[in-house]
Amino acid sequence: MRTDELAIRVRGLRRTYGTGAQAYEAVRGVDLDVPAGSVTALLGTNGAGKTSTLEVIEGLAAPSGGSVEVLGLNPLTDRAQVRRRTGVLLQRSGFSGDLTVRETLRLWGGTLTAPRPADDMIDLLDLAHRANTRVLSLSGGEARRLDLACTLMGDPELVVLDEPTTGLDPESRREVWNLISGLRDAGSTVLVTTHYLDEAETLADRLEIMHAGLIVRSGTPAQIAEGHPSTISFAGSLRVPDGLAGITHSAHEHGRTVLQTADLQTALAGLLAWAGAQNLRLEGLDARSPSLESVFLAIADGRDASPKTPVLEGSTR
Numbered sequence: 186m187r188t189d190e191l192a193i194r195v196r197g198l199r200r201t202y203g204t205g206a207q208a209y210e211a212v213r214g215v216d217l218d219v220p221a222g223s224v225t226a227l228l229g230t231n232g233a234g235k236t237s238t239l240e241v242i243e244g245l246a247a248p249s250g251g252s253v254e255v256l257g258l259n260p261l262t263d264r265a266q267v268r269r270r271t272g273v274l275l276q277r278s279g280f281s282g283d284l285t286v287r288e289t290l291r292l293w294g295g296t297l298t299a300p301r302p303a304d305d306m307i308d309l310l311d312l313a314h315r316a317n318t319r320v321l322s323l324s325g326g327e328a329r330r331l332d333l334a335c336t337l338m339g340d341p342e343l344v345v346l347d348e349p350t351t352g353l354d355p356e357s358r359r360e361v362w363n364l365i366s367g368l369r370d371a372g373s374t375v376l377v378t379t380h381y382l383d384e385a386e387t388l389a390d391r392l393e394i395m396h397a398g399l400i401v402r403s404g405t406p407a408q409i410a411e412g413h414p415s416t417i418s419f420a421g422s423l424r425v426p427d428g429l430a431g432i433t434h435s436a437h438e439h440g441r442t443v444l445q446t447a448d449l450q451t452a453l454a455g456l457l458a459w460a461g462a463q464n465l466r467l468e469g470l471d472a473r474s475p476s477l478e479s480v481f482l483a484i485a486d487g488r489d490a491s492p493k494t495p496v497l498e499g500s501t502r
């Protein structure tokens with residue numbers, strides 16, 4: 186597959202639960218492109234509709250409206266073909282607690298056309314010391330790594346991961362990140378949902394942010410953060426002169442002074458000169474470029490939640 190192709194193409198997707206007066210539209214017209222060979226992160230506030238969208242992409246549910254193409258196929262009607270080329274990690278797995286890690290992988294491998302050997306997957310996911318342990322005795326992180334081992338066992342060209350690192354400790358999270366980057370480097374396409382913004386920022390080529398059933402932002406992490414203010418903060422409550430060096434907003438939060446600016450370098454230089462002239466020491470000084478977190482919080486609390494024209498660079502939409 187050429188990298189300028191789309192591995193997933195969603196248009197006008199709708200998904201309604203229930204009927205009549207009880208009907209609830211969880212997905213309200215989603216357009217989503219996942220370029221082949223990319224890592225795309227689908228982010229969203231709680232209940233935004235991420236899982237409802239993924240389930241249609243995974244061929245597990247029919248859309249109420251709109252269309253979904255996965256690897257150029259219909260995930261529902263061409264399910265057998267799509268499944269052969271796709272690895273899916275659901276939010277919750279349903280393996281038997283009685284089987285060991287190795288038995289689970291062998292059993293799962295039996296459902297795949299060309300599985301990698303169970304022991305290769307055990308090594309890849311760092312489960313060798315648990316290979317003969319029953320699934321019910323695994324820690325949450327080990328169980329998640331076993332789920333991932335099953336997802337990747339068929340060497341899929343498209344991988345769909347629903348919250349792969351939820352419940353993992355920081356070290357295991359980093360290992361999963363490395364694994365996901367490795368998949369992209371090997372030419373696979375990854376669509377991942379996550380609640381960790383740092384994860385999305387680090388891993389993803391493209392972000393799609395959902396809110397209330399719609400995609401409200403699309404683009405690279407830098408494109409999405411662009412135009413949002415940078416932040417400078419330090420310990421204590423100081424009154425910084427109004428308008429100093431392009432500082433547009435000043436507040437005191439949790440024992441710190443928090444300043445915002447559109448031009449971080451100028452504001453920081455001006456602030457340091459001002460503090461130096463008065464012999465003030467700014468303890469715990471911290472300066473940050475616009476972050477995904479500030480964009481996300483603005484969407485989540487409704488300050489900036491309306492859909493913006495998506496950034497379509499590199500897209501064939």
Ligand SMILES: Nc1ncnc2c1ncn2[C@@H]1O[C@H](COP(=O)(O)OP(=O)(O)OP(=O)(O)O)[C@@H](O)[C@H]1O
Nearest residue numbers: 202203209211229230231232233234235236237238
């Ligand atoms: N089977 C169902 N019946 C009725 N409503 C449902 C059903 N499944 C999900 N919903 C509702 O649809 C909305 C979207 O849910 P969904 O699980 O897709 O969101 P999400 O973005 O994955 O959320 P989270 O991040 O919390 O997992 C929520 O309001 C949820 O309560």
